[in-house]
Amino acid sequence: MSVTIDDVKYIAKLSMLKFEEEELTSFTQEFNKILEYMDQLNELDLTDVAPLYHPIETGKGQLRKDEVKDSLPIEKTFLNAPAESEQHFSVPKVIKEK
Amino acid sequence: MIELLPTEKYEPVIGLEVHAQLKTNTKIFCSCSTGYPAPPNSNVCPVCLGHPGVLPVLNESAVEFAIKLGIALNSRVNLRSIFARKNYFYPDLPKGYQISQFSLPVVGEGELEITLEDGTKKKIGVTRAHLEEDAGKSIHDRGDSTLVDLNRSGVPLLEIVSHPDIRSGAEAASYLRTLRQILLYLDICDGNMEEGSLRCDANISVRLRGETRFGTKTEVKNMNSFKNVEKAINFEIARQIDLLEEGREVVQQTLLWNADKGTASPMRSKEDSHDYRYFPDPDLPPLEISNEWFEKIKSEMPELPARKVERYTNEFGLPPYDAGVLTQQPETSRYFEEAAGFTSARKELSNLIMTEVLKVANEKKISLAEFAIEPKRLAKLVDLITSGVISGKIAKDVFAIMLSDESEPEEIVKREGLSQISDSDELEKIITSILNDNPAQVAEYLAGKEKILGFFVGQVMKQTKGKANPATVNSLLLSLLKRSSG
Numbered sequence: 330m331s332v333t334i335d336d337v338k339y340i341a342k343l344s345m346l347k348f349e350e351e352e353l354t355s356f357t358q359e360f361n362k363i364l365e366y367m368d369q370l371n372e373l374d375l376t377d378v379a380p381l382y383h384p385i386e387t388g389k390g391q392l393r394k395d396e397v398k399d400s401l402p403i404e405k406t407f408l409n410a411p412a413e414s415e416q417h418f419s420v421p422k423v424i425k426e427k
Numbered sequence: 428m429i430e431l432l433p434t435e436k437y438e439p440v441i442g443l444e445v446h447a448q449l450k451t452n453t454k455i456f457c458s459c460s461t462g463y464p465a466p467p468n469s470n471v472c473p474v475c476l477g478h479p480g481v482l483p484v485l486n487e488s489a490v491e492f493a494i495k496l497g498i499a500l501n502s503r504v505n506l507r508s509i510f511a512r513k514n515y516f517y518p519d520l521p522k523g524y525q526i527s528q529f530s531l532p533v534v535g536e537g538e539l540e541i542t543l544e545d546g547t548k549k550k551i552g553v554t555r556a557h558l559e560e561d562a563g564k565s566i567h568d569r570g571d572s573t574l575v576d577l578n579r580s581g582v583p584l585l586e587i588v589s590h591p592d593i594r595s596g597a598e599a600a601s602y603l604r605t606l607r608q609i610l611l612y613l614d615i616c617d618g619n620m621e622e623g624s625l626r627c628d629a630n631i632s633v634r635l636r637g638e639t640r641f642g643t644k645t646e647v648k649n650m651n652s653f654k655n656v657e658k659a660i661n662f663e664i665a666r667q668i669d670l671l672e673e674g675r676e677v678v679q680q681t682l683l684w685n686a687d688k689g690t691a692s693p694m695r696s697k698e699d700s701h702d703y704r705y706f707p708d709p710d711l712p713p714l715e716i717s718n719e720w721f722e723k724i725k726s727e728m729p730e731l732p733a734r735k736v737e738r739y740t741n742e743f744g745l746p747p748y749d750a751g752v753l754t755q756q757p758e759t760s761r762y763f764e765e766a767a768g769f770t771s772a773r774k775e776l777s778n779l780i781m782t783e784v785l786k787v788a789n790e791k792k793i794s795l796a797e798f799a800i801e802p803k804r805l806a807k808l809v810d811l812i813t814s815g816v817i818s819g820k821i822a823k824d825v826f827a828i829m830l831s832d833e834s835e836p837e838e839i840v841k842r843e844g845l846s847q848i849s850d851s852d853e854l855e856k857i858i859t860s861i862l863n864d865n866p867a868q869v870a871e872y873l874a875g876k877e878k879i880l881g882f883f884v885g886q887v888m889k890q891t892k893g894k895a896n897p898a899t900v901n902s903l904l905l906s907l908l909k910r911s912s913g
Contacts, residue, residue: 343702345516382509382531382707389715395451395488398458400470407468409478416467417574420518423565 330368331361433672437633439664440641441593445606447585447616448561448624449492454581455560456483456526461583463622467576475560475581477521482710485510489583490714492615493533493558494724496585499609499731500553502537504721510558510711513703518575519563527586529705532557533714539589539609540733541601551602552590559584585616591630591641596660600653603627608732612757620651629660632677633667642667643677647691649684659684663691735760743773752781759785762795762802769806772813779809783826799830808836820893821845849896851903854887857895858903861886862911872908880904 334357341348348356403416412419454461457474474481497504511529534556540548561584563577587606593599607625610616618625632644647663650656662684667677682691730738732754739750753763762784766776784805788795800808808825811817817825817840828839840846848854861883862869872879880901887900 343514343704383709383712385712387712387715389717391485391712391714392487392490393453393458393484395453395486396458397452397460400459400472401476403466403469406471406476412572414569414572414574417566417576418468418518419572419574421573422571423518423567423573 330364332357332364336360433668434665436635437664437668437671438636438638439594439660440591440632440634440644441595441599441660442591442630443589443593443599443602444628444630445587445589445603446561446626446628447496447587447610447618449489449583449585449615450617451486451488451492451583453486455486455489455558455583456581459581463578465578468578470578471580475521476577477523477580483526483708485711485714486583489558490533490716491724492583492613493556493585494716494721495613495615495728496556496587496610497534497537498725498728499613500534500537500539500556502553502556503535504716505531505533505535506716506718506721507531508533508557508714510708510714511705512708513559513705515703517562517565518573519565519577519580521563521577521580525560525562526708526711527559527705528557533716534585539602539605541598541605543601544597549592549598551592551598554588554590556585556587559586591632596657596664599629599660600657603653603656605732608755612729612731614729614757620653623651626651627656629656629663631660631663631667633664633671642671643679645677645679646681647684648681648694651686655684655686658686658689659691662689666691732760739773743767745773745777749774749777749781752785753777756795758795762798766802766806766809769803770809770813772809775812775819776806776809778819779805779822779826783823787830800826804829804836811836811840815847815849815896816840817845817847818893818897821847845894847896848891848894849899851899854891854895854899854903855907857887857890858883858900858907861890862907869908869911873911880908883908 334353337353337356337360341353407413407418410418448461449455451461453459454470454475457472459470459472459475462470474483494504496502508528509531510526512524513527513529514524516523532555536555537553538550539553540550542548561579561582563575563580566574566576589602593602607616607618607620610625611618616624620626627650629647629650630644631647632642634640634642645663645667647659650659663682670677681694683694684691735754736747736750739745739753740747745753752759754760759780763776763780766780767773770776784795784798784800788798808822808829811825812819812822816837821840825836825839825843825845828843829836832839834842865883865886868879868882872883883904884897884900887895887904
């Protein structure tokens with residue numbers, strides 16, 4: 330499996346990232362190197378091996394009791410927000426017209 | 428050749444995606460409250476705000492609720508399931524991805540049986556139900572900005588996906604009602620469509636009858652009531668049929684239903700890509716449900732509406748209509764069952780609940796849990812009817828008094844002098860005087876106009892203020908009239 334420069338452009342667009350043409354070229358090469366490395370897995374016979382979704386195979390004991398704990402005090406909530414208005418996070422308008 | 432109407436030529440194919448907000452105390456991956464209403468951004472913490480470096484920890488109750496629904500839908504519950512990231516950008520999704528389930532959901536294939544308008548049953552396949560987190564809420568009508576409230580961010584959702592087995596707006600509404608009823612009986616979702624705790628999107632396509640391939644589908648969103656689900660789906664079916672009849676094509680797109688205008692129009696949004704790049708969430712190990720836990724939940728399942736309807740008709744001998752009304756809401760069936768423990772006259776009980784109790788509760792918009800007449804007192808009122816102490820008509824008057832009077836119905840009947848007059852001697856006197864006062868009507872009756880009997884019954888009821896035992900009045904009238912002919 331390999332990717333083209335158009336694949337990289339597409340992934341960049343989905344990720345809302347912008348790159349120069351030369352960066353895109355070098356990403357394409359790097360991505361393909363990673364994919365080549367991963368291709369080694371295809372040399373193995375994995376017919377009877379179940380897919381591994383997580384390095385920790387067993388999820389036992391990871392559940393939390395449904396008990397309410399304190400949320401953030403309101404004066405801390407917006408400390409990292411670029412803009413705040415009426416106790417809301419304020420962002421550039423998402424929908425062009427109502 | 429018979430010309431078919433366009434509506435007969437085409438077959439609609441509909442699948443529903445229902446999002447049920449789960450009634451847990453806390454969010455799915457953090458301990459913030461799900462309480463509603465709350466001031467904006469008051470139930471938030473670094474986890475549901477999507478701050479870097481935080482880790483989600485799954486809520487036990489959310490999993491339990493999902494298992495309950497799985498059991499209720501006869502689904503395969505996957506004892507091992509996987510959480511995945513669904514990646515997209517939107518301001519109300521602070522992490523830039525929604526934690527959901529993709530390739531291995533907690534609830535697998537199941538089914539839901541619905542009753543169609545003509546009374547026949549139909550099974551609708553349920554593809555899956557998976558756990559995920561809700562997004563926040565955006566407000567768009569504030570000047571140049573969009574304002575975001577993240578109280579809802581991280582509230583647990585169960586997304587329930589049906590097979591494309593639904594064939595009309597009415598079937599869709601019926602599926603949704605039945606599903607909502609189950610969610611209410613399981614007590615895992617409050618089912619309020621107007622407030623958005625139960626949301627429904629529809630995938631709709633049409634195809635020529637007999638065709639096995641699917642047509643191009645559209646997705647309709649923003650239908651916030653049962654009525655709107657039915658209307659919006661019928662609107663979209665008609666729109667697609669019109670397009671095809673004009674030789675045009677259906678374009679795959681998402682439409683927003685506008686209830687005020689009664690139309691659906693394409694959604695306008697900057698969210699232009701639907702390539703979600705799902706992948707297993709490295710922050711969450713696989714969800715494992717032990718056999719013991721699963722069996723425990725199974726053993727604690729409440730009786731579901733379909734089973735109740737069966738029991739009410741078979742054990743209590745109620746007509747299916749009554750059983751349907753009494754099981755519509757969990758609180759109605761609880762009220763009925765508690766009262767049924769005190770009287771064996773189930774049909775009379777059912778009548779009183781359907782005609783009086785539910786009417787008053789609806790008018791006053793109160794829950795039966797806080798209804799002024801407790802089930803036991805209602806049962807006593809029913810017994811007064813069946814034992815002949817009062818008539819069904821008088822029972823309504825006693826019922827009205829009981830709404831604001833905590834006395835037992837017997838006491839009210841005694842105090843207000845409402846006992847039925849079954850005493851033949853007393854009734855005979857009354858009837859004789861009525862016959863004497865109305866010789867013309869007696870003559871008509873004797874001449875064969877038997878319908879006039881109703882006039883005499885009416886007179887007796889008038890004189891006794893409705894307290895005469897109708898059966899006794901009838902038999903006495905007949906015998907006294909017979910005597911006057913002889």
